[in-house]
Amino acid sequence: MSGVAFPEGITVRPVDPTTDLPVISGLFETCDLVDVGHRDHDDDWITDSWASPAFAGGWVAERDSEAVGYLELEWHEPSHAIDTFLLVHPQERARGLRPAMLGFQETEARTRVPGLDLVRSTGSASDPTLAPNCEGGGYTLARTFWHMERSLDPPPEPRPVPAGVEIRRADRDGDDVVLYEVLEESFRGHYASEPRTFEGFLAEYRSTLEDRSLALIADVRGEPAGVCTLLMPDRVGWVGDLGVLPRFRSRGIGRALLLAGFGVLASRGAATARLNVDGQNETGATRLYRSVGMDVRREFSVYEKAFGAAG
Numbered sequence: 001m002s003g004v005a006f007p008e009g010i011t012v013r014p015v016d017p018t019t020d021l022p023v024i025s026g027l028f029e030t031c032d033l034v035d036v037g038h039r040d041h042d043d044d045w046i047t048d049s050w051a052s053p054a055f056a057g058g059w060v061a062e063r064d065s066e067a068v069g070y071l072e073l074e075w076h077e078p079s080h081a082i083d084t085f086l087l088v089h090p091q092e093r094a095r096g097l098r099p100a101m102l103g104f105q106e107t108e109a110r111t112r113v114p115g116l117d118l119v120r121s122t123g124s125a126s127d128p129t130l131a132p133n134c135e136g137g138g139y140t141l142a143r144t145f146w147h148m149e150r151s152l153d154p155p156p157e158p159r160p161v162p163a164g165v166e167i168r169r170a171d172r173d174g175d176d177v178v179l180y181e182v183l184e185e186s187f188r189g190h191y192a193s194e195p196r197t198f199e200g201f202l203a204e205y206r207s208t209l210e211d212r213s214l215a216l217i218a219d220v221r222g223e224p225a226g227v228c229t230l231l232m233p234d235r236v237g238w239v240g241d242l243g244v245l246p247r248f249r250s251r252g253i254g255r256a257l258l259l260a261g262f263g264v265l266a267s268r269g270a271a272t273a274r275l276n277v278d279g280q281n282e283t284g285a286t287r288l289y290r291s292v293g294m295d296v297r298r299e300f301s302v303y304e305k306a307f308g309a310a311g
Contacts, residue, residue: 004104006061007096010068012104015058017050023060027067027087034090035126036298044233049074053203056082056112059104061097068092071101073108076194081118082109083192093129102137106305116307120192125299139303143191144279146286148294152237152273155266156292161218161256170215170227176202178217179209182227186243191278192302205229208240213268216260218244218253228257230264237262237270242285254288262292 006012015024025043032040049055054074061069068089075082084105088098102121110116121139123130131141161167170179180201187193196204208214208229218226226244230237239261244254262273274297277285 006100023067035124042233079194084121098133119305125301134303139305142304143302145300146296147298149274149297150293152266162252166219167260171212178224226253228261237265237273239275
């Protein structure tokens with residue numbers, strides 16, 4: 001196990017996507033019930049992550065054949081940074097499992113990322129052992145991300161879009177390229193945003209692109225200005241990505257796309273709309289989301305550890 005000393009009785013093995021979904025789903029649910037009091041994950045997120053071109057490996061930590069930890073690595077080549085998500089069973093949080101898994105993830109990251117510079121590790125902010133474990137391993141708090149939500153019952157009333165703006169389904173020839181280019185430019189320079197190839201984008205967004213009502217484009221007098229992608233895992237409505245090109249911001253386009261997205265999700269039977277957002281987003285996204293009635297549902301913390309040439 002990469003030379004890392006794990007607590008006595010713990011074994012670690014690679015995840016098997018063909019058989020391990022119930023195992024990992026059960027661990028998520030156990031942690032959710034302790035951390036936030038209710039089930040708070042969708043199995044689609046797990047399987048989509050395993051199928052993503054950025055998936056760089058997953059491992060299950062077990063005690064007496066029961067899953068007590070899960071580690072997932074994500075890498076967007078050719079970046080020198082890797083992102084991880086680490087889940088630890090509540091009964092193992094005081095037994096040293098997370099510190100061992102943090103060391104394990106660094107070792108595994110080095111085998112996958114040439115010239116590793118940075119590891120970003122995400123966990124539930126409501127886990128009281130997250131901060132001391134990460135800080136004790138040399139990590140520093142870099143960011144907080146929020147899951148925000150609002151009710152879609154009753155559905156939001158349709159509102160006029162800004163003058164000169166048309167919001168439409170992304171179902172025209174060439175719209176895959178439009179979605180890709182607008183999202184790449186909109187998120188360039190944002191925290192932890194890594195460039196993607198067009199092929200990688202198609203693989204990552206395959207479920208949205210299979211149903212064109214879940215991808216919206218805002219045109220300003222015929223020119224693409226913004227996009228909104230939507231998801232419906234387990235019949236819960238999610239806004240995947242909302243991006244507006246810098247030169248078109250502060251015109252109400254993001255709000256119009258968001259409200260149109262809410263309407264699509266409501267029409268598909270979603271009772272709530274949710275999204276994931278960087279709590280320190282520099283473009284004012286959190287203010288926009290609050291202004292349309294969204295509240296913080298849950299918080300996640302991102303810890304970083306830098307390596308560089310000396311790492």
